[in-house]
Amino acid sequence: xxxxxxxxxxxxxxxxxxxxxxxxxxxxxxxxxxxxxxxxxxxxxxxxxxxxxxxxxxxxxxxxxxxxxxxxxxxxxxxxxxxxxxxxxxxxxxxxxxxxxxxxxxxxxxxxxxxxxxxxxxxxxxxxxxxxxxxxxxxxxxxxxxxxxxxxxxxxxxxxxxxxxxxxxxxxxxxxxxxxxxxxxxxxxxxxxxxxxxxxxxxxxxxxxxxxxxxxxxxxxxxxxxxxxxxxxxxxxxxxxxxxxxxxxxxxxxxxxxxxxxxxxxxxxxxxxxxxxxxxxxxxxxxxxxxxxxxxxxxxxxxxxxxxxxxxxxxxxxxxxxxxxxxxxxxxxxxxxxxxxxxxxxxxxxxxxxxxxxxxxxxxxxxxxxxxxxxxxxxxxxxxxxxxxxxxxxxxxxxxxxxxxxxxxxxxxxxxxxxxxxxxxxxxxxxxxxxxx
Numbered sequence: 031x032x033x034x035x036x037x038x039x040x041x042x043x044x045x046x047x048x049x050x051x052x053x054x055x056x057x058x059x060x061x062x063x064x065x066x067x068x069x070x071x072x073x074x075x076x077x078x079x080x081x082x083x084x085x086x087x088x089x090x091x092x093x094x095x096x097x098x099x100x101x102x103x104x105x106x107x108x109x110x111x112x113x114x115x116x117x118x119x120x121x122x123x124x125x126x127x128x129x130x131x132x133x134x135x136x137x138x139x140x141x142x143x144x145x146x147x148x149x150x151x152x153x154x155x156x157x158x159x160x161x162x163x164x165x166x167x168x169x170x171x172x173x174x175x176x177x178x179x180x181x182x183x184x185x186x187x188x189x190x191x192x193x194x195x196x197x198x199x200x201x202x203x204x205x206x207x208x209x210x211x212x213x214x215x216x217x218x219x220x221x222x223x224x225x226x227x228x229x230x231x232x233x234x235x236x237x238x239x240x241x242x243x244x245x246x247x248x249x250x251x252x253x254x255x256x257x258x259x260x261x262x263x264x265x266x267x268x269x270x271x272x273x274x275x276x277x278x279x280x281x282x283x284x285x286x287x288x289x290x291x292x293x294x295x296x297x298x299x300x301x302x303x304x305x306x307x308x309x310x311x312x313x314x315x316x317x318x319x320x321x322x323x324x325x326x327x328x329x330x331x332x333x334x335x336x337x338x339x340x341x342x343x344x345x346x347x348x349x350x351x352x353x354x355x356x357x358x359x360x361x362x363x364x365x366x367x368x369x370x371x372x373x374x375x376x377x378x379x380x381x382x383x384x385x386x387x388x389x390x391x392x393x394x395x396x397x398x399x400x401x402x403x404x405x406x407x408x409x410x411x412x413x414x415x416x417x418x419x420x421x422x423x424x425x426x427x428x429x430x431x432x433x434x435x436x437x438x439x440x441x442x443x444x445x446x447x448x449x450x451x452x453x454x455x456x457x458x459x460x461x462x463x464x465x466x467x
Contacts, residue, residue: 032070033396033427034063035078036412039388041370044412050081052394055206055432060388078427079401080412083388084143084167085342086376088301088328089242089280092133093118093126093150093157096457098334106248106310106336111180114335117460118150119182125456126150130157132453134164135446136340138436140422143167143395143429146242146278146301146330146380148214151175151183151190154197162205164444165435167395169240169278169380171214172197176225179216187225191232198236208431210238210381212278217244218255218266230271240276240381243267246289247281248312264289273298278379280330281306282320283313290316294323299379302371304348305339306332314356317349318363328376329368341422346372350417365417398427 037048039060049066051059051073059066067075094114101113121129130149137145147170149157154172161168172194176187194213202211213229215221221229233239246252246263255263264285267273275297282293282300293300302317320327329349331340346368353363377386384392399420401409406424409415428436435441 032066032073032075033078033081033398034066034075035081035398037388038080038082038369038412038416040083040374041366041413048081050388050396052396052429052432055394057388057390057392057394057396059390076398076427078398079406080399080416081388082141082397082399082416083373083386084395084397084428084430085141085372086328086380086386087137087142087145087330087340087342088278088376088379089303089330089332090133090137090145090147090340091333092145092147092161093121093129094333094335095133095136096121096125096129096453096460098338100460101335104310106312107250109310109336114333115180115183119152119180120460121150121153121456123153123156126153127156127160128449128452128456130160131164131449133334133340134161134166135441135444135449138164138166138428138430138441139425140341140343141397141399141425141428142340142342143397144377144380144382144385146170146212146328146376148242148280149173151185155200158197158201158209162209165208165430165433167208167382167385167430169210169212169242169382171212171242174213174215174225174229175220177222178220187222187228190225191228195232198232198239202236202239206431210240211236212240212242214241215243215272217251218258218263219251223270226267226270226272233276238381240278241272242278243272243280245279245282246284247307248310249284252284262286262289264292268292268296275299276381278328280332281312281315283307283315285316290319290323293320293325297326299326299328301328301330301379302349303330303332303337303345304352305345306336308348308352310336314352317353318357321363321367326375326378327371328379329372339422342372343416343420343422343424346417365411365413368417369413394429394432396429397425400424400426
């Protein structure tokens with residue numbers, strides 16, 4: 031297939047009248063449109079305003095999709111323990127599958143082709159299969175919780191780790207390697223030392239498996255960990271083995287100098303979730319400082335109950351603007367930096383090697399974006415437009431692994447209407463959910 035338009039190959043490379051050629055699951059050429067039309071005359075052609083790499087959701091909760099709007103205007107720990115965890119506990123296997131499907135469809139239709147997904151304690155296999163079937167690329171895993179948790183979610187650490195290992199053996203590298211596993215402790219507050227150390231041991235036993243958890247999102251969380259361990263949160267995670275190049279830490283809002291040095295020294299990835307951190311009033315993560323230290327920072331939406339959207343374009347805009355306000359410096363986190371966070375940096379965090387840029391030989395994860403819009407007139411700088419003006423609903427075409435997964439309102443091979451209807455039915459049973467109009 032030959033996809034033409036203004037090609038944003040990466041944060042530094044724009045081809046004004048360009049094209050991307052895909053064959054199978056690979057990109058075979060990127061260049062000037064006229065040259066590619068001449069070289070590949072038999073390829074199906076599709077034309078868009080902008081052709082860009084698929085975006086990467088560096089921290090999402092797909093299975094919280096059914097709880098959008100049930101816990102607005104609430105502080106993090108109350109939000110989590112009073113609303114979100116009870117919602118997760120109440121989902122049966124069918125509900126978990128539908129919730130994940132709904133989340134993945136929202137990602138695909140708004141240009142996100144890869145996610146690092148924090149599932150739930152129960153029915154993780156249903157969500158993993160939903161990822162495989164919808165066609166998204168995902169690093170994901172069953173959540174571990176063995177203390178301070180609702181009864182329906184709290185498990186014995188050894189049993190939970192054993193189930194995680196069975197899921198690794200079944201799903202890691204499945205669906206043509208689009209699905210890869212992450213051992214997923216919820217956070218230090220809800221996990222004992224044995225659980226956290228067990229997570230590290232489990233990841234070490236399986237090649238290519240990563241670790242994904244929350245860290246230092248909220249001051250109450252940090253105080254609890256310090257009371258339990260006598261250590262700052264990130265130092266405790268380092269003590270139990272949860273730092274390193276194979277670890278993704280979501281949030282990292284409240285870190286001190288020693289913790290920031292630790293992140294840089296260990297090569298630990300950080301996912302910035304600006305909308306969630308603002309809505310829950312958790313604080314402003316020191317992203318400029320992280321970037322200047324060479325820490326790899328990805329972007330994530332977090333969950334629909336604390337963001338209300340899985341639109342990655344929204345997150346790019348919020349990240350840049352929030353950074354500027356925090357520093358009182360309009361040069362902080364420019365569009366190019368934020369676009370890299372939402373593409374290649376996210377792919378690095380997820381551990382997908384040739385994802386996040388449009389390059390010959392790289393994986394064919396590509397999105398087509400409409401610019402025939404008043405809001406897109408004029409476009410003086412295409413990267414500025416993508417970060418500050420574009421919306422997820424401007425996306426009209428999403429390709430993952432060379433397969434078209436979303437095309438101008440439709441999902442090939444997926445009955446999106448049936449998924450949405452099933453989601454409404456399951457959501458109606460959630461305590462506190464708004465009734466259907």
